[in-house]
Amino acid sequence: MKSLLLLFFLAFYFVPEAHSQSLPEPRQSPIGLTRAMIDDTYIKVMYGRPSVRDREIFGTLVPFGEVWRTGANEATEITFTHDLLIHGEEIPAGTYSIFTIPNPNEWTIIFNSGLGQWGNYSYDRSLDIHRFTVETTPTSEHVEMFTIALEEGTNNYVTLQMMWDNVKLGFDLEKVN
Numbered sequence: 001m002k003s004l005l006l007l008f009f010l011a012f013y014f015v016p017e018a019h020s021q022s023l024p025e026p027r028q029s030p031i032g033l034t035r036a037m038i039d040d041t042y043i044k045v046m047y048g049r050p051s052v053r054d055r056e057i058f059g060t061l062v063p064f065g066e067v068w069r070t071g072a073n074e075a076t077e078i079t080f081t082h083d084l085l086i087h088g089e090e091i092p093a094g095t096y097s098i099f100t101i102p103n104p105n106e107w108t109i110i111f112n113s114g115l116g117q118w119g120n121y122s123y124d125r126s127l128d129i130h131r132f133t134v135e136t137t138p139t140s141e142h143v144e145m146f147t148i149a150l151e152e153g154t155n156n157y158v159t160l161q162m163m164w165d166n167v168k169l170g171f172d173l174e175k176v177n
Contacts, residue, residue, distance in 0.1 A: 029072030029146075036150035036158045038175040041082040043158065045098075048072030049145045050164075057165040058102055067110070067120045070100045070162070071146055075117040078160075085174040086111070087132040099123060100162075106135050107162075107169055136169045143168075 029050040036043050048071040055061050062068050070076040079095040087109070097117055101108035111130040117123065146164040150173075153159060157174040 031073075032071070032146075032148060034148055034150045036152055038084075038158055038173070039155050041080060041084070041175050043078070043080045043084075043150060043173060045076065045078045045148050045150065045160070047076035047098075047146070047148050048074065049147070051145050052142070052165050058167060059104070062102055064103050065101060067123050068100050068102060069117075069120045070098050071148075073118070075099065075112075075114075075120065075123075076148070077115065078111075080173070083176040085176050086130060087134075087171055089130045089132070090176055091130055096129065102167075104136075106133050108133050109171065132171070134169050134171050136167050139163055139166050139168045142166060 029048045032045075032047045032049040034045050048069075050072040058064065075097040076099075077095055078098055080091075080093055082093050084091050084093075091111060094113075095115060097112040097114055099110040099112055099120060101110070109132055110128055112123070112127050113129055114122065114124055114127040143163045143165060147162070149161045149163070151159045151161055151170075153172070155175075157172045159170045159172050161168065161170040
């Protein structure tokens with residue numbers, strides 16, 4: 001029996017087609033991860049990081065007034081371990097997709113319960129759990145790669161910042177006591 005297993009292993013090892021699989025091509029837009037703590041609440045955001053690459057971004061590549069996946073590849077997802085107060089609404093702990101609707105001076109931020117989505121192709125408004133609008137401000141310098149950052153405030157909140165090209169916006173995530 002041992003010799004049969006050894007023979008199988010050797011055949012598998014020395015026949016490249018038997019065990020080789022082509023690796024996926026590297027993505028043009030790498031995966032970004034940012035995380036923070038508010039007291040004992042863990043917050044994590046995973047997103048795709050597209051680059052400007054000499055393209056006109058807002059209003060062209062990312063059309064104004066349309067739902068955007070908020071990054072590249074899969075829809076951006078946020079996870080938090082305790083309930084948070086987000087722009088006046090208490091959101092239960094869990095994982096949510098973040099979609100946005102960019103406009104020239106403000107963006108609509110959407111927390112959606114549909115997970116594992118590629119882009120915004122299967123976005124379903126009926127799964128929205130919270131929508132709100134935040135104003136944008138111009139950045140002081142060009143931001144080549146789309147960036148989401150969690151900037152720690154106090155023990156009670158962090159600010160989620162989004163920056164790309166020449167646009168910046170942010171909103172607070174506050175721990176519910």
